[in-house]
Amino acid sequence: MLDLRTIRENEATVRNALAQRGAGVNLDDLLRLDQERRATLQEVEGLKSERNTVSKEIGARKRAGEDTQAQQERVREVGRRIAELDERVRTLQTDLEARLLRIPNIPYRETPVGADASGNRVVREVGTRPAFDFEPADHVALAERLGLVDFARGARISGAGFLVYTGWGARLERALVQFMLDLHTREHGYTEIQPPLLCHAATMTGTGQLPKMAEDMYTIEADGLYLIPTAEVPVTNLHREEILDRPLPIKYVAYTPCFRREAGAAGRDTRGMIRVHQFDKVEMVQLVEPEQSYAVLEELVQQAETVLQRLELPYRVLELCTGDLSFAAARCYDIELWAPGQQDWLEVSSCSNFEDFQARRAGIRYRGPDGKPRFVHTLNGSGVALARLYVALLEHYQQADGSIRIPEALSPYVGGIDRLTPP
RNA sequence: GGAGAGAUGGCUGAGUGGUUUAAAGCGGCGGAUUGCUAAUCCGUUGUACGUCUAUCAGGCGUACCGGGGGUUCGAAUCCCCCUCUCUCCGCCA
Numbered sequence: 001m002l003d004l005r006t007i008r009e010n011e012a013t014v015r016n017a018l019a020q021r022g023a024g025v026n027l028d029d030l031l032r033l034d035q036e037r038r039a040t041l042q043e044v045e046g047l048k049s050e051r052n053t054v055s056k057e058i059g060a061r062k063r064a065g066e067d068t069q070a071q072q073e074r075v076r077e078v079g080r081r082i083a084e085l086d087e088r089v090r091t092l093q094t095d096l097e098a099r100l101l102r103i104p105n106i107p108y109r110e111t112p113v114g115a116d117a118s119g120n121r122v123v124r125e126v127g128t129r130p131a132f133d134f135e136p137a138d139h140v141a142l143a144e145r146l147g148l149v150d151f152a153r154g155a156r157i158s159g160a161g162f163l164v165y166t167g168w169g170a171r172l173e174r175a176l177v178q179f180m181l182d183l184h185t186r187e188h189g190y191t192e193i194q195p196p197l198l199c200h201a202a203t204m205t206g207t208g209q210l211p212k213m214a215e216d217m218y219t220i221e222a223d224g225l226y227l228i229p230t231a232e233v234p235v236t237n238l239h240r241e242e243i244l245d246r247p248l249p250i251k252y253v254a255y256t257p258c259f260r261r262e263a264g265a266a267g268r269d270t271r272g273m274i275r276v277h278q279f280d281k282v283e284m285v286q287l288v289e290p291e292q293s294y295a296v297l298e299e300l301v302q303q304a305e306t307v308l309q310r311l312e313l314p315y316r317v318l319e320l321c322t323g324d325l326s327f328a329a330a331r332c333y334d335i336e337l338w339a340p341g342q343q344d345w346l347e348v349s350s351c352s353n354f355e356d357f358q359a360r361r362a363g364i365r366y367r368g369p370d371g372k373p374r375f376v377h378t379l380n381g382s383g384v385a386l387a388r389l390y391v392a393l394l395e396h397y398q399q400a401d402g403s404i405r406i407p408e409a410l411s412p413y414v415g416g417i418d419r420l421t422p423p
Numbered sequence: 424g425g426a427g428a429g430a431u432g433g434c435u436g437a438g439u440g441g442u443u444u445a446a447a448g449c450g451g452c453g454g455a456u457u458g459c460u461a462a463u464c465c466g467u468u469g470u471a472c473g474u475c476u477a478u479c480a481g482g483c484g485u486a487c488c489g490g491g492g493g494u495u496c497g498a499a500u501c502c503c504c505c506u507c508u509c510u511c512c513g514c515c516a
Contacts, residue, residue: 042474042484048484057496063441
């Protein structure tokens with residue numbers, strides 16, 4: 001959420017930034033509502049001040065045994081007017097809030113300007129894509145041949161887009177999760193969190209999933225709950241409506257399943273495990289001082305890259321342009337893995353700085369050097385997303401004999417074996 | 424799911440309609456005193472919104488005693504609804 005005062009005082013800058021994102025926002029109505037709210041507030045607060053004074057006087061005179069009938073009647077009138085104006089302020093306030101919650105964040109000043117994904121900038125490409133002396137298979141064939149994933153039974157029990165990992169396939173998934181958690185907790189200084197997977201509306205609003213992305217989430221209507229699309233949601237909201245009493249930065253890492261309806265993506269990537277309704281992800285979240293947030297963003301990207309470097313997989317880092325930035329992000333890097341079976345790049349991480357956009361929505365503050373509360377900056381980065389990592393790993397490490405080599409760093413997590421072989 | 428008890432400032436805890444613009448204590452901050460530490464003494468103390476001014480600061484106003492609504496000239500206090508916590512019962516991995 002943007003600060004209303006910022007919008008008021010920097011109207012041109014805000015308009016320009018939102019235009020670069022391609023966001024159609026009616027600022028005129030917003031500013032008019034703001035104007036009316038402040039005017040009405042001034043009027044009603046004046047009346048309340050008057051009422052407080054007179055009421056106090058009535059109390060004093062009653063104690064002195066004087067008649068206060070006339071005064072009481074007069075104040076009753078004032079009270080009626082106050083009730084009307086209060087109602088008006090409430091309406092304006094609600095309307096303003098609803099509009100503010102739908103305005104996306106302002107992009108970082110160096111963000112490349114572009115209309116869509118084609119405007120993204122390749123920051124670097126690391127590692128070399130493998131050369132095969134045979135025709136590389138895709139992950140669906142590999143997973144089926146090795147008995148790692150059962151696509152048909154996933155569809156049978158839950159529908160298309162749900163996976164069943166079996167035997168060594170399940171073991172490999174667990175190994176990857178554990179490998180990443182160990183890396184981030186032991187070497188990168190994160191505290192591990194296991195949050196709820198169902199969150200209510202206030203939490204979903206805090207990080208920006210609501211109100212705009214409601215149709216992307218699975219809902220539990222009977223209880224007013226939503227399945228989390230990412231651990232970012234519960235973990236960032238851990239400190240909702242708090243003035244933090246601990247030193248910054250706060251660094252959390254969480255493994256959770258993620259649930260996405262992929263409502264707008266029907267028919268895309270339907271084959272295999274590239275776009276599924278449920279996948280595992282290890283997510284890093286940081287709450288930091290505003291002055292540090294852009295340095296921390298670089299740190300996050302490197303920590304996500306470390307996962308891929310240890311697994312010896314080739315990848316590239318992109319900076320998203322204004323038109324491709326997600327709703328709440330001010331600056332975002334995506335990391336993509338090369339998948340030989342797809343002959344394409346797969347997004348496995350998204351590292352974003354939200355500045356104070358989420359903190360303002362969620363009310364997450366800390367005390368600055370002057371002791372006054374300030375909003376923190378929030379960041380998160382996948383470290384990294386499974387399913388797609390799994391795809392790239394299978395396709396990258398496939399051998400001519402049909403086996404899958406296990407990279408050295410991962411081997412201890414699968415009981416020391418160095419390859420998966422067909423049964 | 425049923426019954427009961429509770430929710431007050433950073434913490435403990437008083438307060439059942441107007442001298443409470445929330446007592447007192449603890450803690451925090453500033454100062455005094457003091458070889459050092461401790462102790463003692465004095466002062467100070469939250470958040471949001473609005474507004475004004477001599478605007479790296481402050482003044483004024485409004486609201487905030489779990490959340491929302493109501494009664495009243497006036498609500499922490501009375502009434503209604505909700506949430507959460509605790510205790511007991513039931514159910515249960």
